[in-house]
Each structure stands twice: as structure tokens, then as C-alpha cells.
Amino acid sequence: xxxxxxxxxxxxxxxxxxxxxxxxxxxxLCPGFDAERFGVINTGNPKHADIFLVxxxxxxRNIHVIREIYNQMPEPKAVIACGCCACEGGVFHDCxxxxxxxxxxxxxxxxxxxxxxxxxxxxxxxxxxxxxxxxKYEAMKKGEHAPVIPLDAPVLKKGA
Amino acid sequence: MAVKQTYTDxxxxxxxxxxxxxxxxxxxxxxxxxxxxxDGVDIIYTFVVDGGDDVYENYRIKNVPHHGHIPSIQGYxxxxxxxxxxxxxxxxITVDDMLLDFHFNFYSTDVSEPMTVITxxxxxxxxxxxxxxxxxxxxxxxxxxxxxxxxxAAAPSATEEKGE
Amino acid sequence: MGKATIxxxxxxxxxxxxxLHLDLVVEDEKVIEAVPQIGFIHRGLEKLTExxxxxxxxxxxxxxxxxxxxxxxxxxxxxxxxLMGLEVPKRASYLRVILHEMSRIHSHMLWMGLAAxxxxxxxxxxxxxxxxxxxxxxxxAMTGGRVILSAVRVGGMVRDQDAATxxxxxxxxxxxxxxxxxxxxxxxxxxxxxxxxxxxxxIEHDDAVNLGMVxxxxxxxxxVNDVRCKEAGAYAELSDFTPITSTDCDCYARVEVRAKEILxxxxxxxxxxxxxxxxxxxxxxxxxxxxxxxxxxxxxQPRGECxxxxxxxxxxxxxxxxxxxxxxxxxxxxxxxxKGCDLADVNMIVLTIDPCISCTER
Numbered sequence: 001x002x003x004x005x006x007x008x009x010x011x012x013x014x015x016x017x018x019x020x021x022x023x024x025x026x027x028x029l030c031p032g033f034d035a036e037r038f039g040v041i042n043t044g045n046p047k048h049a050d051i052f053l054v055x056x057x058x059x060x061r062n063i064h065v066i067r068e069i070y071n072q073m074p075e076p077k078a079v080i081a082c083g084c085c086a087c088e089g090g091v092f093h094d095c096x097x098x099x100x101x102x103x104x105x106x107x108x109x110x111x112x113x114x115x116x117x118x119x120x121x122x123x124x125x126x127x128x129x130x131x132x133x134x135x136k137y138e139a140m141k142k143g144e145h146a147p148v149i150p151l152d153a154p155v156l157k158k159g160a
Numbered sequence: 161m162a163v164k165q166t167y168t169d170x171x172x173x174x175x176x177x178x179x180x181x182x183x184x185x186x187x188x189x190x191x192x193x194x195x196x197x198x199d200g201v202d203i204i205y206t207f208v209v210d211g212g213d214d215v216y217e218n219y220r221i222k223n224v225p226h227h228g229h230i231p232s233i234q235g236y237x238x239x240x241x242x243x244x245x246x247x248x249x250x251x252x253i254t255v256d257d258m259l260l261d262f263h264f265n266f267y268s269t270d271v272s273e274p275m276t277v278i279t280x281x282x283x284x285x286x287x288x289x290x291x292x293x294x295x296x297x298x299x300x301x302x303x304x305x306x307x308x309x310x311x312x313a314a315a316p317s318a319t320e321e322k323g324e
Numbered sequence: 325m326g327k328a329t330i331x332x333x334x335x336x337x338x339x340x341x342x343x344l345h346l347d348l349v350v351e352d353e354k355v356i357e358a359v360p361q362i363g364f365i366h367r368g369l370e371k372l373t374e375x376x377x378x379x380x381x382x383x384x385x386x387x388x389x390x391x392x393x394x395x396x397x398x399x400x401x402x403x404x405x406x407l408m409g410l411e412v413p414k415r416a417s418y419l420r421v422i423l424h425e426m427s428r429i430h431s432h433m434l435w436m437g438l439a440a441x442x443x444x445x446x447x448x449x450x451x452x453x454x455x456x457x458x459x460x461x462x463x464x465a466m467t468g469g470r471v472i473l474s475a476v477r478v479g480g481m482v483r484d485q486d487a488a489t490x491x492x493x494x495x496x497x498x499x500x501x502x503x504x505x506x507x508x509x510x511x512x513x514x515x516x517x518x519x520x521x522x523x524x525x526x527i528e529h530d531d532a533v534n535l536g537m538v539x540x541x542x543x544x545x546x547x548v549n550d551v552r553c554k555e556a557g558a559y560a561e562l563s564d565f566t567p568i569t570s571t572d573c574d575c576y577a578r579v580e581v582r583a584k585e586i587l588x589x590x591x592x593x594x595x596x597x598x599x600x601x602x603x604x605x606x607x608x609x610x611x612x613x614x615x616x617x618x619x620x621x622x623x624x625q626p627r628g629e630c631x632x633x634x635x636x637x638x639x640x641x642x643x644x645x646x647x648x649x650x651x652x653x654x655x656x657x658x659x660x661x662x663k664g665c666d667l668a669d670v671n672m673i674v675l676t677i678d679p680c681i682s683c684t685e686r
Contacts, residue, residue, distance in 0.1 A: 014342050016365045018682050020390020020471040022341050023434060030437075031450050032457035044338030060270050061363050062343070065335055091387055094375065096274045097267075097368040116390055116471040162406035163556040163622050188536045190622075191631045191648040206620065206631065214554040216620055216631075239536035239656040242362075242684065243648070250368075267363040267685070274368055282374050289639055293615075 004050075004076060004137040005130035007039025011049035011073070015066055015102065016092075017056030020116030021083035025053055028119040035123055046072040051129050052106075053122075057085035057098045063105045064151040070106045071148050076136035078109045078129040083117040090115060104155045107147070164215040172221050172230060175205070179233040182207045189237040190216065192244065194251045196276050198286075199223045201251050203230065226276060227252050234259040242266070250275040328356060331667070335364050339442050339671045342681040346674070350667055358662035358670075360655055366685040370645060377640040378404050378613065379478055388647060389683040390471045391434060394427040395625035396647065396683075397476040402557045403621035403632040404478050404642075407613045416480035416607075417558040418600040422493070423466070423475055424558070424623075425589040425596075429497075430459045431626035432582045432589075435678050436511065439579060442671045443520040448510055455500055455507065462493055480606035490597045497590045508583050512576075521576035525661040525673040528573055537657040539628020539650045540585065541677050543569045544577035551624035559624070561599075562592065578676045612640045627651055627678045649683035 014022045028035045029042055043049050046069045054066060070079065081102040084090035089100035102108055109132045112125035136146070170178060182189070187207040195202040200223035207217050224230060232244055232255045244255045245266035252273035255261075271277060278286075328351045335343030343364035349357040372384050385400035386393045398420055405412055437452035460470045466485055467473040475482055511517060527537070532545035542549050550567035552559050559565075568584045570577035613636025621632040628650030637643035658677045665673055 013336050014365070014682075016367055016682075017342075018387045018390045018393075019342060019680070020387070020393065023390060024471060026341070027453065027457070027460075030453035030457075032454060032460075042338070044336075056365070057367065059364070059366060061268055061366075062335075065343070065364070069336060091384060092367045092369060092372075094372070095368045096271045096277075096371060097269050097366050115387070118470070162402065162619065163551075163554055165620050167618055188533070190536075190629070190653075191633070191646070193633065193646045193648070195635060195644045204633065206633075210549045211553075216622065218618070218620060218633075237536055238534065239653055242652045242655055262361075267366045269366065269368065275371060279374070285639070285641075289637070293638070 005133045007041075008050040008078075008126065008130060008133065009041050009043050009048055010051045010053050010126070011043055011046055011069065012053045012055075013066065013069060015054055015056040015062040015086070015105075016059045016098065017083065017085060021055035021086070021114075024116050024119055025055065025082060025122060028122045033119040033123065035119075035126065038123075038126075040126060047074060049073055050077060050133060051126065052077065052079045053082055054079065054102045055082045055086050055117075056102075057089045057092045057095075057100065058102055058105055059097045060099060063099065063155070066102065066105045067149045067151050067153075075140055075146050076133050077146060078132045078136070079106060080110045080112055080122075080125045080129055081108045082112050082122060082125070084113050084115045087111045087113055099155050104157075106149055107156075164213065165218060166215060167218045167220065170219050170221055172224060175221065175233065176231055178205070178219060179236045183236040185209065186212075187217075189233065189240050192233075192240055192247070194247055194253065194275070196251065196278075197223070198278075200225050200228075201253055201276070203247070203253070205233070224253060227254070229254045229256055231256055232258040249273075252276055327351070333670060333674075339438070339675065340679075341438065342679065344674070344679065344681050346662075346670070348662070348667070348670060353667045355662050355665050355667060355670060358659050360659060362681060362685055364685075365682045369686050370647070373642040373645045375641075378642055379609075379640075381642065381645065382477055383474065385645075385647070386472055386474060388649070388686055389680050391431050391680060392427070392625050392627065392630075392649075392683060393472050394423050394475070395623055395630060397474070398424055398558065399621055399623040399625075399630055399632045399647070400645070401476050401478045402623070403619055403634045403645075404613070405609075406621055407617055407619035407634045407636055408609055408611070410479060410607060410609050412480050412558075413604045413607055414561070414601050415484070415603040416605040417561050418596050419481050419485060419605060420476060420558040421561060422490075422593050422596050422600075423473070425593050426459060426462065426493075428589045428626045429586050430456055430463075432586050433459070435582060435626075435675075436507070436579070439672070439675055440511070442675045443517065445510075445517065448507065451503075451507055455503055458496055458500055462496055465489065465492070477606070479609045480604070482606075484605045490600070494594055494597050497593060501587075501590065504586065511579055511583060518576065520669075520672060521579060522572075522574060524575045524669050525665060525676060526574045527657060527661050529571075531660060532573075532657065535656045535660060536653055537628075538653050539625075539678070540578060540581045541628065541654050541657060543567055544581045545573040546571045549629065551622045551629050554622070557621060557623065561596070563595070565592075575672055575676045582678075612636065612638065613642065614638060625650060627680055627683070628654065647686065649680065649686075651677065651680045652684040654679075655684070
């Protein structure tokens with residue numbers, strides 16, 4: 001395991017979430033489950049972050065915010081879709097203002113389902129994301145880079 | 161038991177006077193919201209005075225035409241700006257003279273006036289419900305008529321018997 | 325005299341759990357005006373009454389907000405029960421009050437942690453959330469869920485709680501008290517905390533009344549406004565209730581009111597557990613709401629008064645369900661509190677209204 005996947009710093013953004021998953025993200029970092037003992041720190045600056053935790057079913061006002069944060073993160077970066085709403089749209093999938101999940105805005109690496117997502121599932125997802133960071137670091141050394149998603153690009157197709 | 165509540169229908173022209181009266185009497189405006197119907201949009205205003213009767217007084221203005229105009233009560237109750245902007249964004253009713261007006265950009269939804277959109281499924285369900293209600297009413301009227309006819313037929317024979 | 329600049333605050337910000345955008349018009353580090361811009365969480369779920377019947381819609385109502393989940397499911401259920409004229413068994417009402425007060429404890433502790441983080445006291449934030457985990461463990465023992473409980477349904481409760489579970493709830497809440505008093509001492513007596521809170525974000529009593537503020541935000545400005553006094557719904561079972569108020573009208577008063585409400589909620593839960601009657605917890609609703617029937621309800625959620633309105637159309641799908649949440653009523657108060665404050669205090673003031681933007685936007 002290279003240094004890339006030790007102590008990943010996370011940045012969290014709520015994209016039309018009900019807050020249930022957001023408070024479970026914070027609870028994962030607090031003494032009850034304490035992901036901070038693994039060196040996971042919640043940062044507010046996208047340029048300091050390795051993993052992007054997104055919650056919520058995403059409405060059109062949020063798409064450019066999510067893409068802005070994703071584009072600013074340095075490589076290698078991983079995206080975790082936390083909760084059913086972020087994975088697929090959840091119970092709100094047929095609402096008029098919902099585009100149906102984070103993978104319609106940016107490419108997602110790990111899906112952590114649950115309503116609300118449990119802290120244990122989040123720690124599991126962070127461990128999976130560490131493996132993804134390793135793979136991406138190897139790819140980066142060979143010259144492959146993550147796509148820059150234009151803010152105005154159309155909504156991505158499912159599973160892109 | 162539920163909270164104490166009353167419902168009164170009022171005209172659009174009475175709205176500002178009602179707001180002034182409630183403000184002077186120490187009420188606060190709890191909520192304003194809309195209900196979409198085929199004939200227009202019903203708008204409901206709710207007021208309560210704490211520590212008094214604790215009655216939630218709901219006043220309904222029926223059938224404001226779609227894309228119509230209503231006056232703002234933010235002059236009396238500045239706290240209702242989110243609800244009035246929501247009325248504009250989601251129902252397409254223009255609210256005039258607002259203190260804080262987001263000009264149809266409060267929520268920025270993908271679909272404009274989404275709460276007035278009647279989907280084909282909903283339309284079919286409404287037509288079906290109307291058909292059933294009409295059939296029910298017709299049946300009830302038929303039964304009532306049959307009952308009345310039977311009563312009428314029984315009455316003359318009773319008088320004939322008495323007369324004999 | 326400096327030039328006015330506009331500084332954008334949010335939607336992504338470390339201190340805010342939710343996206344809220346504020347355009348702060350600033351002159352020399354003093355905020356002259358703050359214009360809120362929301363719309364980042366609007367999902368449009370009130371329209372879902374067309375595709376979910378009145379029993380299914382409770383799952384949508386719960387997910388308006390994960391922090392106030394119990395409150396919304398309770399308020400929705402009470403309003404639909406009022407619409408259909410349904411009488412809920414007494415034991416169900418008691419259990420509803422117990423769960424809702426536990427929800428108030430968890431919500432206020434969550435808020436106190438975030439407030440501590442906002443004024444830079446990170447270890448206090450960790451302690452609040454550590455204590456809060458005990459309440460979430462209770463939720464999990466009672467209902468299986470930590471955040472979204474799905475414990476309330478139209479007609480009563482999904483499951484009963486036995487005497488052993490209720491005794492365990494009482495034991496854990498009593499056990500929290502000592503550690504909680506230590507946390508309170510840090511919030512209310514520490515001089516560095518006081519320097520961040522006292523005299524900040526003042527809203528006088530008359531302004532609070534004029535702006536129609538609700539909840540602890542209003543009670544800190546001495547506005548006596550609490551639905552639990554109105555003896556309606558499940559809270560009609562409560563014997564005596566006096567809301568906690570303060571006359572200081574600043575951020576410190578808001579912290580004080582919420583801190584004391586946690587202790588008041590523990591007392592209410594103990595009272596309810598002592599008096600809970602035996603009996604069923606569910607009365608199956610029959611039929612559908614009548615065409616044209618209207619009902620409204622109100623509930624004192626942790627953030628303030630939440631107003632619900634339901635209208636039937638003769639089918640099992642409601643014609644309209646409206647949930648007016650407390651934060652939408654407090655947005656005007658927030659904009660007023662931000663006027664004239666220091667730029668460094670903006671975080672604190674926005675947080676003291678206990679904003680729940682997902683509730684506001686639905």
C-alpha cells in the first residue's frame with residue numbers, strides 16, 4: 001500500500017439530501033465510530049481532499065457545484081456516493097426536480113447504500129475508495145488522468 | 161385531539177384588510193400555501209395568536225385564475241417571503257408588491273410551475289373518479305325517486321282503506 | 325469609510341452541514357445586509373402525494389429531513405388522522421411523545437456540537453456527539469434505525485415497546501445527565517465561549533414578534549411560543565408544561581434555551597414512561613379521506629412550530645399535503661440578525677437559528 005491511500009482526507013457536500021446521510025457522515029468522524037483514528041479528516045478545501053463524499057439525489061442547481069468541487073480536487077481522487085439517494089435517487093427518484101443520483105453529474109467510484117447510510121458502511125466505503133486511489137495512482141504514473149467535467153455538460157447517462 | 165382550527169372562505173379583495181386586522185390584533189401569520197385545482201388555484205392563509213384561544217384560523221381564497229395576480233402581505237408580515245416566492249415559482253401566480261422578491265428565481269426548478277402540471281395518469285385518475293361519483297349520484301337519485309314513488313303509492317291505498 | 329463588497333457564503337462551507345447561499349454585503353468587516361438564496365435542496369416532494377397513497381406518503385414525509393424525521397412522521401400522521409377522524413390508542417400517543425422528545429434531545433445535542441465547531445471548540449463538538457451516540461443507540465434498540473426510524477404510521481405506531489426497553493431508556497437518559505452537566509458548564513460558563521456568544525446576533529422581542537419567529541430562536545427573545553402549550557395531538561397527554569424562555573435575545577440565550585430544553589425533555593420522557601397505560605398501539609385506518617375534507621395540525625419540533633395541512637379528494641391519494649417547517653419562518657429572522665454583525669460571526673449567527681434547509685425547501 002503506497003502513501004497515497006493512507007490517511008485520506010475527505011470533503012463532504014450535501015447535494016439535495018435530507019441530512020440523514022450528512023449527519024451519519026459527521027458521526028463517522030466523531031468518537032462513536034471515529035474514522036479520525038485512521039487519519040481521515042474532514043476538510044473544507046477541495047484542493048486538500050482525496051475523497052469526495054456526496055450525499056443526496058442531486059437537483060439541477062447542484063450539478064455545477066458538484067462538478068466544480070470535483071474538478072478542483074487534485075489527482076488521484078475518488079468519489080463515494082453515500083446513501084440510496086446519491087446512488088440512484090432513492091425515494092425521490094420520480095420528483096420533478098431530481099436528476100437521480102450523483103453519477104449523473106460526475107463519475108462515481110464507490111456506492112454506499114442505506115437510508116440513512118450507516119457509519120459502518122461508510123468506513124467500508126472509505127476502505128474501498130483507498131483501493132481505488134491506489135489504482136488511480138498507478139494509472140497516473142502511466143499518464144492516464146481523470147476527466148475534467150465541464151460545468152455545463154449535459155447530465156451523464158446512467159452508469160457512466 | 162387535533163389543534164383547534166377554523167376554515168373560512170374569503171374573496172381576494174378582502175385579503176389586505178384581513179392581514180391588517182390580524183396584525184393589529186396581535187396575530188402572527190403561520191403559513192400561506194396553494195392548492196391546484198382544475199378551476200384555478202386556491203390560496204390559504206393561516207393565522208394564530210399565541211396564548212389566546214390557540215385557534216388556527218385558515219382563510220381560503222378560491223379559484224384564483226392560473227397566472228393571475230395577488231397582493232403581498234409582507235408589508236404586515238415580513239416573515240412570509242419564502243411562502244409568497246414559492247407561490248410564484250411553483251404555482252405561477254404573480255405576487256405584487258413583495259418586500260423581498262426573487263422574481264421567479266427562488267427555487268430555480270427545471271420544470272416551470274411544477275405544481276400546476278397535471279400528468280396524464282393523474283388526469284385519467286381524476287376523470288375516473290368523476291365518472292364514479294356521477295354514477296353514484298345518479299344511482300342515489302334513482303333510489304330516492306323509487307322510494308318516494310313507493311311511499312306515494314302506499315299513501316292513497318291507506319286513505320282508501322280508512323274511507324271504507 | 326470603505327466600499328461595499330459582496331462576499332458569497334456557501335453553498336459548500338465546512339461549518340454548514342447543508343447548502344445555503346448568502347450574499348453578504350460587507351463594508352470594512354461589518355455585514356450591512358445578507359440576502360439568502362436557497363434552492364439547492366428543493367426536490368419537489370409535495371407533488372408525490374399524486375403517486376403515493378396516504379399510508380405510503382409517511383415514508384416520504386420522514387425523509388424531508390433526517391434530523392427532524394420523527395417530528396415529520398408524527399405531524400403528518402396526526403394531520404391525516406384528524407382528516408379521517410381517526411382516534412389513536414392512548415399507548416400510541418405516549419410512545420409518540422417519548423420518541424419525539426428523544427428526537428429533540430438528539431437534535432439539540434447535534435446542534436450544540438455544530439455550534440461548538442462553529443466557534444472553534446472542536447473537542448466540545450466531539451463530546452456532544454459522543455453523548456448523542458447513546459441516544460442513537462436507544463433509537464436503534466427501539467426501532468432498528470439510528471436516524472430514519474419509520475416508527476410512526478397513520479393509526480398509531482409500527483411496533484410496541486416493552487417495559488424492559490422503556491426502563492432501559494430511562495436508565496440511559498439518567499446516566500447521560502452527569503456528563504451532560506459538564507458539557508453545559510463549558511457552554512454556559514466558559515469565558516472564551518461567552519466572548520463569542522454574548523451580545524452577538526441580537527434580535528429584540530418586538531422584532532422577533534414582527535418577523536413571526538418560532539421555536540427556541542424566538543423563545544430566546546422572550547417570545548412565548550410553543551405548540552406543546554396548546555395541548556393538541558399526542559402532547560395532550562402531557563400534564564404541566566412551561567416553555568423555557570430567556571430575555572437576553574442574543575446567541576448565548578439561544579444556546580441556553582436549547583441546553584435547558586434537553587433537561588426538560590428528559591423529565592418529560594420520565595413522566596411519560598411512569599404513566600404509560602397498557603393497550604394496543606395501532607388502530608387500522610379504514611377507507612379514504614372524504615372529498616373536500618381539510619385538516620391542519622401543528623407540532624413543536626426541535627426547531628420550532630411546524631404546521632401541516634391535508635386535503636382529501638375521496639381517493640386514497642391526498643389532494644394536497646403541505647408541511648410548513650420552522651426554519652422557513654425563521655429565515656427572515658436570520659437575515660435580520662446578520663445585519664450589522666462582524667464577518668467572523670456570520671457562521672455563528674447562521675447556525676443559531678438551527679437552520680434545516682432541507683426542511684424549508686422540501
